[in-house]
Amino acid sequence: MAWPNIFQRGTFLSRFSHHHVLMFLLTFFSYSLLHASRKTLSNVKVSISKHWTPSAFNKSTELPVEVWSSNLLFPSAEEATLFLSYAVGLFISEWLHFYNKGLYCSLWIMNGLLQSTGWPCVVTVMSKWFGKAGRGVAFGRWSACASVGNILGACLASSVLQYGYEYAFVVTVAVQFAGGIIIFFRLLVSPKEIGLPGIEAEDFEEDLHRPLINGAENEDEAHPNYSIQEGKSVTQVKAISFYQACCLPGVIAYSLACACLKLVNYSFFFWLPFYLNNNFGWKEPEADKLSI
Numbered sequence: 001m002a003w004p005n006i007f008q009r010g011t012f013l014s015r016f017s018h019h020h021v022l023m024f025l026l027t028f029f030s031y032s033l034l035h036a037s038r039k040t041l042s043n044v045k046v047s048i049s050k051h052w053t054p055s056a057f058n059k060s061t062e063l064p065v066e067v068w069s070s071n072l073l074f075p076s077a078e079e080a081t082l083f084l085s086y087a088v089g090l091f092i093s094e095w096l097h098f099y100n101k102g103l104y105c106s107l108w109i110m111n112g113l114l115q116s117t118g119w120p121c122v123v124t125v126m127s128k129w130f131g132k133a134g135r136g137v138a139f140g141r142w143s144a145c146a147s148v149g150n151i152l153g154a155c156l157a158s159s160v161l162q163y164g165y166e167y168a169f170v171v172t173v174a175v176q177f178a179g180g181i182i183i184f185f186r187l188l189v190s191p192k193e194i195g196l197p198g199i200e201a202e203d204f205e206e207d208l209h210r211p212l213i214n215g216a217e218n219e220d221e222a223h224p225n226y227s228i229q230e231g232k233s234v235t236q237v238k239a240i241s242f243y244q245a246c247c248l249p250g251v252i253a254y255s256l257a258c259a260c261l262k263l264v265n266y267s268f269f270f271w272l273p274f275y276l277n278n279n280f281g282w283k284e285p286e287a288d289k290l291s292i
Helices: 018-043 045-052 064-070 077-096 101-115 118-129 132-142 145-159 165-186 199-203 242-247 251-280 284-291
Strands: 226-228 234-237
Touching: 018 045, 018 118, 018 132, 018 145, 018 165, 018 251, 018 284, 045 165, 045 251, 045 284, 118 132, 145 165, 145 284, 242 251, 251 284
Parallel strands: none
Antiparallel strands: 226 234
16 A cells, blocks of 8 residues: 655655744744633633622622722732732722723723734744645644643643632743743744745745636636736736635635634633533632643
8 A cells, every 4th residue: 555645755744854843843832822821711710700709609799899809819019029010000000090891891802803813923934834735734733732722721720720820820921921932033934034945936836827716718817816927937926805715615614614613612611610610519620620
């Protein structure tokens, strides 16, 4: 039986350099750390609920303002110094009286918009390092980064939960900060930055002459968004429109499948530890471990 083409000499595996491996790992852990930051909140939701909400869960009959006023985030000034930036932010918020639902919603929306930049950035970097021949295999393994990040975030949070839920955020942020410094100084956006040939020339030169959607007899008519000058190859290719992208085979089906998958994924992602504790009386660390 013949081995798959990806394992034969001359394929993408034989073209890998240590730069490719390094960029794979950097982008992988870059997005893993992004997901780890999201997981922290869901793994300390029980502790936060007990300390800061007068729900039936903590058997409190006081009003929210009374509950919040009777709880101190830090027992002493010495404890607060470990969370300097957070403490400074609290001071500014108290001083300027930032108690506004509209402001909170706006900041939360901004948080979502900023976090949405993570995936497109790392995918773009990966696409510049791994050509068409090896992209399926490389991305197939690389796409585990989100799940690895979820596991990493849950492990970091549960490992220090016994000291207080505040430490779960501090540890996660410290790991992210260290990872961000490494990625900032080591990540290369494109092979061209170090003099290596880009993948466009070797992988996409033929595809530029092919229509994205078959059916037209004349390829020039099927794909008018490029021009050919005499004696030269394609000089300019325009991006296809959103409608054209949706017309590509499989795009709608894969998009709907991913959307449905996300609904199930984030239900477990954000609520499983809280559900196990609230409905079955599991201790928070044990619930976190099962969610991992």
